[in-house]
Amino acid sequence: PGQTMSIKVEIYTKSNCAYCRRAKELLRIKGVDFVEYDITNEQLLAAEMRLRSQRQGVPEIFVNDVPIGGCSDLFDLDERGQLDVMLGLAQPFGATFQPA
Numbered sequence: 001p002g003q004t005m006s007i008k009v010e011i012y013t014k015s016n017c018a019y020c021r022r023a024k025e026l027l028r029i030k031g032v033d034f035v036e037y038d039i040t041n042e043q044l045l046a047a048e049m050r051l052r053s054q055r056q057g058v059p060e061i062f063v064n065d066v067p068i069g070g071c072s073d074l075f076d077l078d079e080r081g082q083l084d085v086m087l088g089l090a091q092p093f094g095a096t097f098q099p100a
Helices: 018-031 044-051 069-080 082-086
Strands: 011-012 035-038 059-063 064-070
Touching: 011 044, 018 044, 018 069, 035 064, 044 059, 059 082, 069 082
Parallel strands: 011 035
Antiparallel strands: 011 059, 059 064
16 A cells, blocks of 8 residues: 655756756656756766766766666656656556546
């Protein structure tokens, strides 16, 4: 019964990055808590991000330690309805509520 899985969302950003702001805005609209790592002047964090994601650019978004990509990837997942499922906001297909 009322057991919710906690979803961990992390986002690596830079201070003047418009895509970072858009990605964070989408997460906020969805009411999702996330941990932000600003790598603007943080070489170690930037190296950690590249190591984890195998990618260079920001934002770099992780859900439960799985890299899901950047801003466009986040919006693509949202358009396909997969983001809500990943974030625990929606039931996977087949588990939808059926009115009696």
